[in-house]
Structures are given as structure tokens and as C-alpha cells.
Amino acid sequence: MASRLQQGRGGRLQHRLFLHGCQGRKIVTSQVYIAGAAMTPFGRHNALSMQDLAQAAVLNALKDAGVRKDEVQAIYAANVYGGMVLGQVLIRDMGITGPALYNVENACASGATAVHLACQALRLGLYETVVVFGVEQLTQLGGGTIPLQRNDYKTELYASHGMTLPTVYAMRGTRYLHERGETAELLARVAVKNRAHGARNPLAQQRSEVTLEEVLNSRPVAEPLTLLQCCPSAVDGAAAVVLTTRRPTQHSAAVHILASAVQSGYQELGCDDILDAEITARTARLAYEQSGVDPKDVNLVELHDAFTIAELLYYEALQLTKSGEGGELLRSGATALGGRVPVNPSGGLLAKGHPLGATGVAQMVEVVWQLQNRADGRQIENAKIGLTQCTGGGIAGVDHAASSVHILGV
Template sequence: MREVFVIGTGQSDFGKTPNRSVAEMGQQAARAAILDSGVQATDLQTVFSSRVFGGMVTSQTIMMDLGVARVEMVNVENACAGGSTAVRSLYKDIAAGFVDVGIAIGVESMTTSPIAGKLIPPDKDDLDGQLGMNMPVLFALQAQRLMATHGATPEDFAQVSVKAHDFGALNPRAQYQKRFTVEEVLASRPIADPITLLQCCPNTDGAAAVVLASAEVAEKFANDPVRIAASVLVSGSYDADRSDITSFDLGRRAVRQAYEQAGIDPTDVDVVELHDAFASEEIIHYEDLGLCAPGEGVGLLRSGATSLGGKIPVNPSGGLLSLGHPLAASGVRVVCDVTDQLRGRSAGAQVPDAKVGVAQMLGGVVTGLDAAAASVHVLTR
């Protein structure tokens, strides 16, 4: 297996842009990533793209106007982890020697999707979903359990949102660049007790892209390549085996494999970008990622360690809570943002001297499983 490097990153602006097509957003991100990489679009040997909602042949639709054709193009879907799946698929092809350079793209137009302005509807055979177990309810139950077992308070969950929007105010690509107080977050519209509106990620349109390459190509073209030290994708385990809803078994398994593959432990990590569709969820991931011991996630938040200037800043991009969540784009976006941190290109939200970063994404719900997919990428300088 060969080493694989990120040599280019690109993102569109994130927001509600119903007049922008999937092709336009994808092309904006792809052009930026290709320009950043130093390669030409025609040098790309393969394309992996992800989209949850909308038409077919996403890769071909995006790349045709960039002059890329007659190469292998693959389109994947894996819920919120779809973008991460595209990155991992490209990573494997390069690591195995099938290709030397390619691009992974995640794109979503939520405002023109069939669920625009609505909750994601359950499938007809999704018993839990048909009985009302939608995303806000699931995470509200977890939040209630965190209060019962971990000593969490509604103010703690609100503080996660405050932190995210503080970061988002520093990110010109974020959908929401406004700071809030704990009181404002708590006073926003109730969604599912104890979750309020400002503790939920907004529906958003956007795209992200990364150009990956072998060591030989990276050395030739890239000014500042970042190595993918680990790439892991796992599916969920049976819900019947689950004894604690304040943890995701698949999240723990994914990160354990990633740390082992990268040859690191959690104390080596300098920065994290993770799935924070709901504010309370971030505290769960602190523990699953090993950033603290089980039961100590609330304390980690309260200590300020996950804020900018803290020991382990989490979601300095602003996360899903302020950037928004164009489903398939988010898994690529977290890899972009961690890469930019390691390159020192994150402006006001830069983590000083960051050398090791983790990009995590969780996605999908299936009745009978704790979740559908989890992906972790470890990136190093």
C-alpha cells in the first residue's frame, strides 16, 4: 500500500442558494481544489462524487465543463458519510496503485431536494421512523440521557452551539456568521426537549472537493501536501447489542482502527472536525474519539479545551451548526478543513502549529442498527 496525500482542497460557499445547480456548486469546489493542487484537470485519472438527493451521474455532470471525460467516474451514497466514503474510495485506489491522482467531491442542494424545509422522511419499512424516531428525537433522547448520567445541563448543550457560532463568525464560507449567547440559544424555538432550534444544524446547499495523490505526484506538484495517515469506514452494529445510548459503537470502532492505522493515540491529536448535527451530539463524540475518558465529555467542554486556544479545538470551522449541513458535502468538507488547519491556512480560527488532525463523519439511520456508517480520516504533517 502506497502513501496518499491531500494536495488540493476547495469549497463552495455554504448557504441557501436554490438558484445554484449541483453542477455549479460542485464545479466551484472542484476548480478550487484543482487550482490548489498544482495539477491540471486533465491530469485527473478518476473521480468519486457523493450526493444523497437529486439526479444521477453526479461526477460526470460536474466534471464535463472542467474538461474531464473518458476517465473512471464513480458516484456513491452513504447518507451524511457519503462524502467521506468518496474520499476513502479514492484513497484506496491510490494506495493500491490503480491510479496516481484523482478528485473526491461531495455536493448537495438541500433547498431544491425533495425534503426542502422538512425532516428526512422514514422509509415505509423503517419501524422506528414510522413511530416517530426522527433525528431530533434521537438526539433529544441522547441529550436527556447525558443529563441523567453525565451531569450535563441544557446550558452545556447551548455552550456547544455558542462555541460553534463563535467559530462560524470567523469563517467567510459559513451559512451563519453570527455569534449567540447561551441565553439566546436556550430561548430559541423548542424542537425536541431539551434541544432548541439553535442547537440544530440548518439545511444548506454546498460542495467540497479534495485532490488526492501518490507521494510521487505530491512531490512533483504540491507545495504543501498533507498525508492521510489513516482512512477508515465502518457500518453500524446491531442495536440489540447496545447498552448505552450516550455512545456510538461504530464511532468508537472507526476511531480505534484509525488511531491504530496511523500509529497515534488521542493525545497526539491537535484539531478535530466532526459531525455535530445537534449540539449535544458533540459531547458524545468527545468520548467516542478518546479525547477524554467515558463520562468526562461534559467536563472537557466546560474546561474550554475544545474551544479555540484550548488543548484540542473541535470544529474550528464552525461545524455543521454554523456552516450548515449539505449532507454529502460535509464528509469531504471536514477533510478540507483539517487539511487547511495543518497547512496553517485557517485565518482567524487557526490552531497554532497543528500537525495531527482528525476528520470524522457519522451518517444514516437504519432500524435495528445504532447508526449506518462512520468514517474517520487521520491527517498528518
Template sequence: MRQRAKSMKRVFVVGVGMTKFVKPGKPDPNYPELASEAVTAALADAGIGYPDIEQTCVGYVHADSTAGQRAVYELGMTGIPVLNLNNNCASGSSALFYARQLVAGNLADCVLALGFEKMLGGSLGTPAHPQATNPVEKFMAAAAKLREPTGGPVVLEMFRAAGLDHMERYGTTAEQFAKVAEKNHRHSAANPNAQFQDVYSLEEILSSPLVCDPLTKLQCSPTSDGSAAAVVVSEEFVERHGLADQAVEIVGQALATDTEDAYDNAFTIVGAGVSKRAARQAYEQAQLGPDDIDVIELHDCFSINEILTYEALGLCGEGEGGALVDAGETTHGGAWVVNPSGGLISKGHPLGATGLAQCAELSWQLRGKADARQVENARVGLAHNLGLGSAGVVTIYRKAAA
């Protein structure tokens, strides 16, 4: 595998775009219009047209089988291959992963990665096809053995169990979880694409309605509508189109799934092992480590998962995530700025769009185009996107001209 990786071509993101993430409920715009807006912005950013795209990879969860084709047909019916991908909440990053592989493997010079979601309001419920086996049923059963279910939404129950275990094992506090949400809501105030831009005090976070102990409402990502896209190209394409000044290189990327220990404890049930393996592989590819990273967009579906992910990414030791938040190391002025966009908690979480929205944010950060959110001297960025059941994608970016 390592031998093969050495022969792969360099891959760059040269154009990104996204819609504002919004609360579901309105029939319009629907996913074709949302996707068209994001792709149009990404193409304009790259200075190319849709006919330049050779293949398209599309990530989404709640839409029918050829929704990717329906979405890009708004841009043009050019006859190119369109690959539809569903990897739960990691669908957007999975689309990016396959787009990168096409370019790295010399199968295409210019590929579009697109993610979108048109969601129902409220908590995520039963599968779209109730008669089919639920893909996370074994994870649900394992979580139920660890903690008596409270009757809440299934995904929330699983992360609740992980949070309570973290508190009991390591002394992590409800206040430390709430500090994650306080930080991310504060960051989102500078993001015009965020679903929420309100700033809350720590007290307001803690006193918001209790959803599932220890989580309050303001520590949970909302359902959202939205789309994001990225233009992924070869080094030759960058040179041919004079895009070096805005090109961001993908220097490491891994998509990991579960191993036999997936049901062993509350942390592996919610993907901590998957995240750790993906991070390790991405660091190895990039020949970089946690201390080399400046800015991070990670999958804070719940505040609990941000703390678990600090540890999976190697930002701190096992059980030390709460102390990292207390020390202010994950906001401006700290060792890393984590979720300058506001993260899933505040920016929003349209499932298929999330990973590509992370790509957009990190591209803007590394290009120095993030406006009031800009992380000072950002040179290397990391994205972490997780889908239960499980798929974890970690991508490391570096400014090409840096």
C-alpha cells in the first residue's frame, strides 16, 4: 500500500463553494437548486466551467439513487460519469476521497466533489426503508448493554453513553463539554454561512433544555439543508490554468472503517477507533503530526464527540480532552483553532454537505480568505468527518504556495 501511495499524483483543491446552511422545513430551494448554487460558486472560484469537469462524485444520505445526476444536470448534461455515495454523515468527505483517488490515480485531471442534503426537521429517526436492516443496529445493541436507554433518539443515546463513560473514567465534567459548544457558537458569529450566529455564555449553554444527560440542546448539531462543493485537480491542471496562488494540496487523506473491536466500549461504538486509524494513516501520508496542524474542522455532532476527537487526532492524551478545552488550546490564541466555522453544532449539519463544507472552510483559511474567522498564519489544516456505522475520513491540507 505504501509503495502504491508513492506513485500517486499530487492532488489539489482549486475551487470551493457552499450555500448558507439553513433550518429544514421549506420546500424550496430543493437539493438540485442547493447543489447548483454550491457548484456554481466552486467553478467560479476555480475560474472554469462545468464542461471542464471529467467526473463527479456526489455524497448525500436522504435522497433517491440518482439524485447526484439530478443535481448536476442543473449545470449541464455532458455525459460524464456521476458516482453517488452514501456513507452516513461522512458522505461528503467520501465524495472528496474518491475524487482525490481519481486524480491521484491518473484517471482524471479535473473532478467535482459535491455534497448536499435536504432534511426533515427534528432528530434523526428510523431508516428511510423500515423493512431493511438498520445498518447501525449492532452498534445500538452494544450501546444499550452499556447504558440503559432513556428512550431518546438512537444516535443521541450512543453519544450520551460515550460522554458518561468519559466522565466516569477521566473525571471530565459537564462544564467541559459545554465549553466546546460555547467556543463553537462564538466562532460561528463570524460565519455568514452558519445556520446559527448567536453567541451564548457558558451558563446559557448549561441551562438550555436538557436533551439527554449530560447534553443540553445547545451542545447538539441541528438538522440542516445545504450543499458544498470542491474542484479537485492534478498538478498539471493547476499549472495549465495558472491556479498555483489559490491551490490547496491534499497531502494526506484516509477513509477508515471498523475493526473487530468496534463494539468493545462506548468510545469505539461512536467511531473513536475509526477516527484514530484514519488520523494515523493521514499523518503518515502527509509526513506530518498533530503539532504541525494550525487549523482543524472536526465532526462535533455533539460536544462530547469533539472531546473524543481531540484524543483520536492526537492533540492530547487519552482522557485529557476536557483539560485541553479548559486550557483554551482549541480556540484563537491556542495551539490549534478547532472549528473556526462554528462546526456542526453552530454552522449546521446537512449530512452529505458537511465534509465538503469543511473542505471549503479550510481552503479559505489556508488561502487567507476567511475574513473575520481567519486563523493567523494558517499553513496546514485538518478535516475530520465521521459517519456512524462506520466511516471516518481525515484529510490534511497544505497551501500549495507555502
């Protein structure tokens, strides 16, 4: 698959995706736009049902897109823990009935995988307008990562032996500091940055700026990770986007999906080298190739900072800097708001919260708002190209993982 970016009339960016068909045919496919984007506040929503959350996101995304319910031809529902035919149940009272509905799961990459599948159908011309939503209500499971792993027979055994998500990431952090000759302060800087961003996002769960000292002195979770370096997991929320092949006119700029890539593999950050985010690196290469975008041209990134160490590893996997220079990139301020390529302007998983199925979609909501100058209080100037990345699985007991990278542009 290859593509090219063209400057159209009036300097407007035009994007044509060419698919090199498997039998040598070249198919010019439809462009896919994000016409509308919405999310609920992420937080503890004990008084709300999963229906309430999904409905708020979907109906607001439709309103944002100026798309009527009867124009929706398919729905993609992303969720991890909600159970059977959840999408159908959640849209029950929305007055949208009839269209094909696909329930998609890829752990924390569920939302992005749902967008990816929707893109395929839209590019093919199977549908003109679809809705993708992600939702999760983790507070019902008690919050924390142990209840999550306990809910899954594959990870239960590992959890009972102490191999929870924080401990797995902590080992990566320890190795990183050792290999790079860094101290825990570097990891803490990620939390300071993203929590400063989150403080400007009214939809984030945790909206307090913190100092390096506060991060380092917060309760130890798994050395070298302290509490403020872990994303809040007792969180509920939903996010939705309306995807269409009709050029939307509702907002200042039409947001294209320039690339949509999902890959799987053996243990993202695996046993051979726990600092090698191989799947994400491979997925990113695919996305850059699809879009024709150079990593240097990316203006903002929303990435999977479930724990501070993850952000540092993904800087390099996403080619935001050279291998080995992730720490320097962070220290330079390039990835903070006001820097060359702000990373997680929304606050990221660390401050915004991480309701699994919703996360991948919410990352795109943030990028859409940034590209359309709708990110009040944290707006990045003149952003034209944004990238989202999230991963799923790859934890103890689930040693295969998925990664997803999308590139959006105006």
C-alpha cells in the first residue's frame, strides 16, 4: 500500500490512497474523514450506566458531525469487559437500529482497532457513514489492575503471583534506567509533563499539575514507578467518532485519516529485549508508508502512556527521535505543549484516565480537536498532522499483543 500527499487548489492538502491490489491491480479508494468527535468526561461515573456513557458520546459525535441517525450505515463498538453483544445493547435506546454492528476487542487497542476496521469498509465503499465508539466502565470491576487480571482466566494466575501491569512496566523502567544510565527523575518528568497537560483538559480524570518531587515522593507502586506515574484505572468513559467518505463541511478543517495500521506480534516489550517496542515500531513504519508522512512532519502525538516508561519507549518506536535519544527528547521540552511535537496534549492515559475500550477513540478525539483548533486551553498552534498510538495485551499471561497507529491530517 502506498499513497501520496498532494497540494490541491488553494494549497489545501489532498490525500489519495492507492492500494496496490494483490493481483497487481491498483485501486483508488475513498478518502475517509472524521466528521465528528465527542467523548464523555473520563472519571468515576457510578451514577451512570454504560448505556448513558455510550449514548452521550455517540449522540454528541453525531451532532458534532451534523449527521442524522438514519444516515449511520454501520456501528463499530469497542469494549473489553462489557460482555456479549454489548454494542447492540448500548445503542438500544439511541434510536439507531438496523445497521451492521461489529463488536471489536483488542484489549487497550480495542478502540483503535475498531476505527481501523471501519476505515477498511469505508475505503472499500461498503459504507458512506459509520460510527465508531469505545466504552468501558472499570469502576464496576473495582478499579486497579488486579481485579482486571482476575477477571480474565489467562492473566489470573500471573496476577496472583504478583505479575500485574505495574510490575511488568516497572521491570521495563528499571532496565531502561540501567541501560541508559538515567535516574528515576527521567521517568517522573513524563508524569509532570502529561499531568500539566491534563490540568488543561476539562475532560481528564486527574487535573492537577504536579512537581517532580511530588511524583517521586508519591506512594511507591513498583520500583521505580510511583503512584503518579501510573494511569488511573478506576475510571469510566466513552468516546465516539463519525467516519465518512463525504467531505465534511461542519468544521473549519476536514480531518482525513491518512493512515490506519494494526499489527500483532509476540510480547510488545518482550523477553528478548524488554525495551524493544517491536510491534509498535513495525506498525508505525506501516502507517508512515501508507500516508507518505515523514515522522518529522508530525505535529502532535497521543500515545499509550499507561505508565511513564511507556512514553519514553514509544518516542523511539514512533521515530519521533533517534534510537537512544528518547530521554533527551523529553528533557528538551520538545514533547511538551509549546514544543516541536507535543505528546499527549490531552493529558494522556496518565492524567486523562484509561477506560480501555474508549482510549483509542478518545486519542483520535483529541487529535481532531487539535487539528480543528477546538482544544481550548491546550491548543497547539497550526497543527496539520497528528498521530495516535495504542497497544493492547503484551502483559504477563497475554504475551501476544496488538499495536495500532493512525495518522490524521488536515
